[in-house]
Amino acid sequence: MKLEKPKLATRQASLEFLKVLSSNVDNIAGGSADLTGSNLTKTPDMNSVKPKKFKANYIHYGIREHMMGAVMNGIALHKGFITYGGTFLVFSDYMRSSIRLSALMKTKVIYVLTHDSIGLGEDGPTHQPVEHLAMLRATPNLNVFRPADAVETAEAWELALKYDGPSILALSRQGLKTFRDEKGNDNLTSKGGYLVKDFGNKRDLTIIATGSEVEIALETSDLLLKDNIKASVVSLPCWEIFEKQSEEYKLNVLGEKLKVGVEAGSELGWHKYIGSNGIFIGMKTFGASAPANHLFEHFGLSSDKIREKILGKINT
Amino acid sequence: MKLEKPKLATRQASLEFLKVLSSNVDNIAGGSADLTGSNLTKTPDMNSVKPKKFKANYIHYGIREHMMGAVMNGIALHKGFITYGGTFLVFSDYMRSSIRLSALMKTKVIYVLTHDSIGLGEDGPTHQPVEHLAMLRATPNLNVFRPADAVETAEAWELALKYDGPSILALSRQGLKTFRDEKGNDNLTSKGGYLVKDFGNKRDLTIIATGSEVEIALETSDLLLKDNIKASVVSLPCWEIFEKQSEEYKLNVLGEKLKVGVEAGSELGWHKYIGSNGIFIGMKTFGASAPANHLFEHFGLSSDKIREKILGKINT
Amino acid sequence: MSKTSELNMETLKKMSNAIRVLAAEGVQKANSGHPGMPMGIADVATILFSKYLNIDVNKPDWPDRDRFVLSAGHGSMLIYALNYLLGYSDMNIESLKNFRQLHSNTPGHPEYGDTLGVETTTGPLGQGLGTAVGMALAERMSNAKFGKNLVDHFTYVIVGDGCLQEGISHESIEFAGHLKLAKLIVLWDNNSISIDGNTNLSNSSNQIARFKASGWHTQSVDGHDFDQISKAIENAQKTNKPSFIACKTIIGFGSPNLAGTEKTHGAPLGDDEVKKVKEELNWKSNPFEVPKDILSNWRASVERGLKIRKEWEDRFNKSPKKINLLKIIQTIYPKSLIKI
């Protein structure tokens, strides 16, 4: 086993990607709806658009999410810029209509939506998305990425830049282990989903997770191994792309044994992957105000609790 | 067989209900975001709030959906009124954040969202909801009703008035057959879903539909009978309530044979009911601008095309 | 930029009436649609398109063209009628007859990608204004990069009462005013009507004061007076602020029995009333026929855009920034950015 890398929030990984991007291209029109330091959308070398200063690449949209989406559509339609804009995932609510128009027109607009779950912590339920991944995944033409570590984040960014349409990057506030070895040249996120821990034909079950819950799924798999249960783990950062893979590939990834979905959001949509017999562990209610680690525990999204649920299911 | 009743759009049925309601209670605060004649939210005896005239029961919100939702929350929190407001289902996008707060606070607010699918017709994809039912169903505490005929509409209204929280009424623009016999005293919608055509233990498959697609499902069942296939039909007007029924009841309704979901919207969420092996027939893309009947045909939402798909599945 | 048009008032009136009649007839044929808005704004649109808007119908994607956004997207027949009159290659009489039909290029609301010259999808009210602010901002940011020689165009938007009630209009107005997006010109179809009836049912704002509060240049004109409209647009082009022009119009202008009422907003006028519109406007042709002289006037008006586009192309071909601009317009990304 290799040395453990430092934990990195995917919003931080996104900033690292932007640093590379902005030093390579001179036509960025980035921005945020007054959450620059939280979304991590502005690299140190970017400079802000001001009333008489348009030779710049960063837009302070103010607290105007709805307009930010529309303005990004306008920038994309005008042509000439790579455009992205940030806010909290939960406030995609305020720009739903603009996101929908991005999807309908297939404008190349990248929505950088951070603080993507109860992992946001103390700000509480008004700030914690629950239904938003479902809402966005249900929207045609929209690629919704929820990367699980720094490498997946870079891959998602790359795919978003290549896609002729809008993308959502749902990013974590909290630090996440880097489980992927970034030396490989393959963009695994380009498959939409793939095995991050694979017991081959010895697998007893599959845990499918996205984003910050992949780390928890891997921990759960480790725990289960002590129970002599072999749980393969799938990261599913982009459902839309995964859907486009061959049936064979999908079956190979998901397996035919018990499937367990883990995502700190609504269950809506998950049964396509976990089947009628599967277990979903996520958010049945709105969140709460507390430190993030308390919330994951409270809502049953810890490896301990997930292990228990799986054992409960297996033993009935 | 009984005589066929005239077709009635569920938005029209809703108006009929409101006529009864408004002649029975004197504390209505209804309204619409400038779509009164389309949402059918104002009964002939209701009168409009004006600058110096507050002894009234109907509010012209103007084209301000986001505020309408917030104002309704405020009216509900203040207490004293039964409050509902109308717009097109697709423009729930503009008030997502207000709807979410209704759900989080459990305010008793009723959203009357008409033109609930491609059945809206010529106005085209910007006006045709696709992902909206999924977005709303994914929201905790929110009861989303999509009644299939006049009787279900009245039942949905009744349940919305009784529920201590917000409800969505997704209503059709187009006329729908009244398939329910309104003489029965049971509110079947209070089960969330139920068999509207039942072949008992002879059933070969189950077609599950909501709203305007229940009529199409019933037609399909009739067609299939000629092929000697017994397709029971389930109307599923409210998923949230259906989820609360016993496992036994749900199994009895859905059956254990092939399940076919039909809804003119996103498939997201449907696999919970149709299972991994089921078929879903709905909208994979955004809609289009054309007369409604052309659109149902074009998008494969006609009894003919559904029958074909079912036969295709059965014969493989 | 603009020179006083050689077209006289009477000719302009006829050109404008062509829009009205085509809109009324298109909606009537489809038995669905919104005739009132195009009929009301026809005079404003005629001035804007025939005298000021720098587009080339033969090269609809010429980068330095002016942008036009119909934020009040339900008035789509305005665009389709105009595009036919201007001679866009994809817009013929058949298209107008197929308004709102499956696979036509004349959908109920303007859809980006379906129709040449449609710069953005509109219909959800207010979105067009926000999108136009994005276009106007991209224009300034491109201008800052490539200079006035290569990038220097206006963004024109028509908004309705609905657009201005929606919250997104506030966000857009404040932001555009703050950034002093001087090349953004917003024309308000101030007809005091929306679906529920007179806008005074739910509104009594002073829009001029409102835009002023956010640093805009503002004007009010009679939206049926060609001279006033022309002058206002010319003034707007000259200020160093974004410009708002309130155009007082009559919805369904030309309809003797229904003009000025919400009845013209979103339903066909009826066969009878369409006939009466044509009488009122002294319009003798058969349905979907535009008199040759009027069509020629319209078609001649596009020469201006053609010439401006060619001049731009000359400058472009001589510019050292050509490659860079091209590359950026095609939005090419560096191949491998994956290493972090």
Place this chain on the structure above:
Amino acid sequence: MSKTSELNMETLKKMSNAIRVLAAEGVQKANSGHPGMPMGIADVATILFSKYLNIDVNKPDWPDRDRFVLSAGHGSMLIYALNYLLGYSDMNIESLKNFRQLHSNTPGHPEYGDTLGVETTTGPLGQGLGTAVGMALAERMSNAKFGKNLVDHFTYVIVGDGCLQEGISHESIEFAGHLKLAKLIVLWDNNSISIDGNTNLSNSSNQIARFKASGWHTQSVDGHDFDQISKAIENAQKTNKPSFIACKTIIGFGSPNLAGTEKTHGAPLGDDEVKKVKEELNWKSNPFEVPKDILSNWRASVERGLKIRKEWEDRFNKSPKKINLLKIIQTIYPKSLIKI
């Protein structure tokens, strides 16, 4: 309605500083939260709550109470500190120490149902303003039904820069102005700071002009001058329009090193700086301790509300409309409405 307070300036300042210190300490203890907003608006809130807001802490659901909405919901410590000082039964020092902890009644943003006196959940910016418009409208509609004797209360809202940038603020302002919701009073925490820095990064609107354009009564005051605040509220209560009071404040007021900067917006000040705040404000007590005399001043201020509530109850008990009002407040629906 109000009489000049017997509380002198110095006492008021201390009462206000109690809010500041509790907010700074609560956020520091939680190691998370927004100290700047409560510290900045403390003077305005002190005047509003001690002199004008008609509530009864012992009967938080008394129907004819004034409504208070903190639209800038991130300033939740303002409410918790106030509710402790006023003596709400559910709000003790332990609650303040448990700010932002699981199952506490002091969540990160005000949550309806979690805390007595919290009239609505806020946090998503602008929503509080829209909700307050609904409350003010319901008040007028109830008043029209039951008369001034039974229904006659104000709705007060505190909005921040963020609320006023959001589109929903436009919709709400226009609508409230149109309906002349005269009992709606909006206080703007005009501190020129939001998360990204100075609001001039993205805004240069004239808010007074903006509200005027929608028919509001407007005033501007120094948000740290008790007299100006009092007078403005009294004026606002008297107009026949909704009222907007721009209160110029300093975010994080009292923090010697950080006041006036975005650093106080959404992060603890730091242990050292909290100490310095207390020095600056001449605050000698231990953490989470409010000097007895200041607490008594706050607790005494609630007598006003209690008295007004009792007077209302007398009128209510004598009123023939009592049953009807009760029924309607409990929102009872007729049993069977299903037949159509």
